[in-house]
Amino acid sequence: MQEIKGIKLATINCGIKYKNRDDVLLVKFDDKANVAGVFARSSFLAAPVTWCKEAIKNGQAKGLIVNSGNANSFTGEEGNASLLRVVEAAAQQLNCDKTDILMSSTGVIGEVLKDQKITDKLPTLTQKLTQNKESWINAAKAIMTTDLKAKYVSSTAKIGNKEVKINGIAKGSGMIAPNMATMLAYIFTDANINSEVLQQILSDITKRTFNAITVDSDQSTNDTVLIFATKTANNEEISDYNSKELNDFKEKLETLMLDLAKQIVIDGEGATKLIKITVNGANSEEACKNIAFNIANSPLVKTAIAGADPNWGRIVMAIGKSEEKVSQDQLAIKIGSFDIVKNGKIAPNYVEEPVHQYLKTDKINIDIIVGNNKTKFSVYTCDLTEDYIKINKDYRS
Amino acid sequence: MQEIKGIKLATINCGIKYKNRDDVLLVKFDDKANVAGVFARSSFLAAPVTWCKEAIKNGQAKGLIVNSGNANSFTGEEGNASLLRVVEAAAQQLNCDKTDILMSSTGVIGEVLKDQKITDKLPTLTQKLTQNKESWINAAKAIMTTDLKAKYVSSTAKIGNKEVKINGIAKGSGMIAPNMATMLAYIFTDANINSEVLQQILSDITKRTFNAITVDSDQSTNDTVLIFATKTANNEEISDYNSKELNDFKEKLETLMLDLAKQIVIDGEGATKLIKITVNGANSEEACKNIAFNIANSPLVKTAIAGADPNWGRIVMAIGKSEEKVSQDQLAIKIGSFDIVKNGKIAPNYVEEPVHQYLKTDKINIDIIVGNNKTKFSVYTCDLTEDYIKINKDYRS
Numbered sequence: 074m075q076e077i078k079g080i081k082l083a084t085i086n087c088g089i090k091y092k093n094r095d096d097v098l099l100v101k102f103d104d105k106a107n108v109a110g111v112f113a114r115s116s117f118l119a120a121p122v123t124w125c126k127e128a129i130k131n132g133q134a135k136g137l138i139v140n141s142g143n144a145n146s147f148t149g150e151e152g153n154a155s156l157l158r159v160v161e162a163a164a165q166q167l168n169c170d171k172t173d174i175l176m177s178s179t180g181v182i183g184e185v186l187k188d189q190k191i192t193d194k195l196p197t198l199t200q201k202l203t204q205n206k207e208s209w210i211n212a213a214k215a216i217m218t219t220d221l222k223a224k225y226v227s228s229t230a231k232i233g234n235k236e237v238k239i240n241g242i243a244k245g246s247g248m249i250a251p252n253m254a255t256m257l258a259y260i261f262t263d264a265n266i267n268s269e270v271l272q273q274i275l276s277d278i279t280k281r282t283f284n285a286i287t288v289d290s291d292q293s294t295n296d297t298v299l300i301f302a303t304k305t306a307n308n309e310e311i312s313d314y315n316s317k318e319l320n321d322f323k324e325k326l327e328t329l330m331l332d333l334a335k336q337i338v339i340d341g342e343g344a345t346k347l348i349k350i351t352v353n354g355a356n357s358e359e360a361c362k363n364i365a366f367n368i369a370n371s372p373l374v375k376t377a378i379a380g381a382d383p384n385w386g387r388i389v390m391a392i393g394k395s396e397e398k399v400s401q402d403q404l405a406i407k408i409g410s411f412d413i414v415k416n417g418k419i420a421p422n423y424v425e426e427p428v429h430q431y432l433k434t435d436k437i438n439i440d441i442i443v444g445n446n447k448t449k450f451s452v453y454t455c456d457l458t459e460d461y462i463k464i465n466k467d468y469r470s
Numbered sequence: 471m472q473e474i475k476g477i478k479l480a481t482i483n484c485g486i487k488y489k490n491r492d493d494v495l496l497v498k499f500d501d502k503a504n505v506a507g508v509f510a511r512s513s514f515l516a517a518p519v520t521w522c523k524e525a526i527k528n529g530q531a532k533g534l535i536v537n538s539g540n541a542n543s544f545t546g547e548e549g550n551a552s553l554l555r556v557v558e559a560a561a562q563q564l565n566c567d568k569t570d571i572l573m574s575s576t577g578v579i580g581e582v583l584k585d586q587k588i589t590d591k592l593p594t595l596t597q598k599l600t601q602n603k604e605s606w607i608n609a610a611k612a613i614m615t616t617d618l619k620a621k622y623v624s625s626t627a628k629i630g631n632k633e634v635k636i637n638g639i640a641k642g643s644g645m646i647a648p649n650m651a652t653m654l655a656y657i658f659t660d661a662n663i664n665s666e667v668l669q670q671i672l673s674d675i676t677k678r679t680f681n682a683i684t685v686d687s688d689q690s691t692n693d694t695v696l697i698f699a700t701k702t703a704n705n706e707e708i709s710d711y712n713s714k715e716l717n718d719f720k721e722k723l724e725t726l727m728l729d730l731a732k733q734i735v736i737d738g739e740g741a742t743k744l745i746k747i748t749v750n751g752a753n754s755e756e757a758c759k760n761i762a763f764n765i766a767n768s769p770l771v772k773t774a775i776a777g778a779d780p781n782w783g784r785i786v787m788a789i790g791k792s793e794e795k796v797s798q799d800q801l802a803i804k805i806g807s808f809d810i811v812k813n814g815k816i817a818p819n820y821v822e823e824p825v826h827q828y829l830k831t832d833k834i835n836i837d838i839i840v841g842n843n844k845t846k847f848s849v850y851t852c853d854l855t856e857d858y859i860k861i862n863k864d865y866r867s
Contacts, residue, residue, distance in 0.1 A: 114793055115793070116792060116796045117789065147786045149815060182784075182786055183816060372858070373862055376859050376863045377863070379863050382863070385580065386543070386578065389544045389580065390512070392514065395513060399513045461769070461773075461859075462854060462858075463856065465769070465777075466773050466777030466779070466855075
């Protein structure tokens with residue numbers, strides 16, 4: 074991971090749930106960063122999500138604090154008070170207003186965050202603030218819950234003549250569905266882009282990245298994606314979303330966000346395969362997305378792929394249950410490079426065995442045509458295995 | 471199972487897929503029966519579903535033929551032609567118009583039904599037509615696919631002074647979700663009710679029975695519920711849906727249909743528990759239903775219950791992901807007789823251990839209040855276990 078000027082990070086063990094690993098991350102911006110965010114759409118928003126939605130309205134952030142092990146969700150007034158004590162203590166340490174501190178929590182629902190465990194360690198945590206390759210990776214590790222792997226990625230882009238840097242870290246492995254269930258992602262750039270434009274960019278790209286993934290169709294109350302721009306690259310401020318100077322940045326950011334999103338899917342509980350499902354030609358992009366998610370969330374499709382079974386009838390079933398208008402005559406299903414269904418019929422040369430072999434690999438592409446409209450949407454998911462059940466049956470044992 | 475005047479049944483092995491069991495059912499009505507039906511809403515309807523939707527328009531039926539082992543779904547023109555040959559041969563045997571023959575198919579998708587295997591046996595099948603307790607049970611067995619148990623139930627009701635009889639058979643164990651995925655149900659009564667009223671009754675009760683169950687959220691292309699009324703009870707014909715004389719019949723029919731629906735859920739692939747989820751107080755009945763299905767289809771809730779884990783945070787998550795407007799202050803969650811959440815907070819006396827013990831039983835009730843509207847909806851589902859994965863990974867091996 075590359076270094077980005079104006080950012081310092083530190084992690085520490087506060088013993089919220091885990092004993093032998095860091096569970097709190099603090100990020101400090103030397104000068105206030107521009108900030109934008111996208112959040113869970115659950116009917117119940119966790120305390121930190123409600124806080125962030127308000128706090129980003131000024132478009133600025135001095136610090137970010139994230140804890141794992143406790144979601145501070147469904148904790149009512151006590152949860153809000155607990156959050157506020159952490160935020161106020163962090164604001165004191167970083168010498169800023171409390172609305173310049175953003176916070177996320179991830180872990181068990183329904184237990185009030187024991188804030189003192191965090192606030193007691195805040196002075197030490199602040200003293201540890203630094204930046205190097207390792208501090209980025211430690212940051213990605215500190216926000217993990219049931220994740221098996223830390224998720225992080227670096228990139229660069231050009232804005233005009235200036236090279237800008239982008240770093241991203243994320244967590245999530247179960248309860249992942251559109252609208253970003255149980256996932257946290259933080260993106261940092263030194264680009265000088267104002268917060269309104271940042272918000273537009275983030276909202277747009279999220280649709281095709283973090284909101285285009287699903288592990289198990291479940292969604293959490295804590296999902297948060299934040300982007301921070303430190304402006305330290307010293308490019309001329311971008312204040313127009315349509316500026317051509319932004320094109321490369323948008324493209325690189327989308328690649329980076331998609332990379333993080335895929336890292337989340339492939340770390341899905343019990344997952345052994347990353348599956349990309351692309352639907353073309355439905356009446357609208359929304360309809361393509363609905364069909365794609367019906368396939369991606371179908372337990373029968375996901376178990377068939379787990380078993381490397383080219384059971385395309387289940388894909389037909391899953392398209393059908395979307396109840397979208399589709400043209401059976403035009404229906405085509407491709408698994409990898411193999412034509413399975415063409416023009417609404419089994420492909421003339423279809424042979425099962427090579428598709429069975431292809432499905433044994435760990436990256437599966439399924440391409441579907443349901444009509445001749447120029448619409449398209451891709452979603453990413455994983456297979457459904459006995460291990461998913463084992464992990465989630467025994468969650469608290 | 472009781473006998474109902476004017477009905478004869480026979481089953482036979484045609485070797486469509488299974489070798490050592492009957493796989494075709496023929497039902498004959500001595501005089502034409504009144505008929506009504508409810509069908510799958512999939513974008514792709516199987517050939518027999520498309521046929522039935524047309525054929526019931528005349529409100530009459532002379533015969534019903536059902537095969538298991540092949541769904542004749544996604545089989546295009548060839549599939550339609552194959553169906554037509556069976557229907558025409560049956561019409562010849564029963565000496566009626568082809569539109570008086572209804573047909574259902576259930577099993578593998580994408581393979582044209584080998585109709586000759588059925589038509590060859592039709593004369594023998596017709597000769598075997600009879601009625602006794604056993605022929606009803608054989609009928610229920612012949613329509614099974616991955617079902618572990620045959621599903622049937624008898625009841626009686628009063629229409630005026632007359633006692634009328636109701637028998638029902640059904641199949642289904644996976645791919646079960648609202649709109650009756652991969653389920654077939656046939657209900658037979660000797661009541662004299664005209665076909666328009668039968669249709670109204672069936673459509674209404676289906677909402678709260680066959681459309682209120684889910685095993686895995688997947689839905690098939692072949693779902694069919696038919697009700698036949700032979701009129702042999704000789705009650706005065708009922709031609710008004712609102713007739714008070716119908717009240718007892720409606721009630722008994724709903725109980726019978728709910729009984730069959732529950733038999734399907736508890737036979738869900740890998741299921742060990744029948745779970746009833748009731749949601750009260752949302753903005754509309756539809757909103758209650760949406761919340762209830764979000765819980766019932768949540769893999770995280772279903773695996774928690776499989777593990778007898780009172781992980782109520784996952785129920786909160788599932789309510790939240792419905793995105794329905796709910797009042798957190800009024801939220802109440804009850805598991806069995808145990809208060810878990812009350813007035814938006816963990817119930818003061820909540821202790822986990824007795825709930826854990828309750829969740830080890832095989833009938834689980836979850837009652838939820840999300841607001842103070844006088845609305846309510848109950849859905850039925852089962853737990854999600856490793857066996858579901860095993861069964862569906864190895865479907866065709």
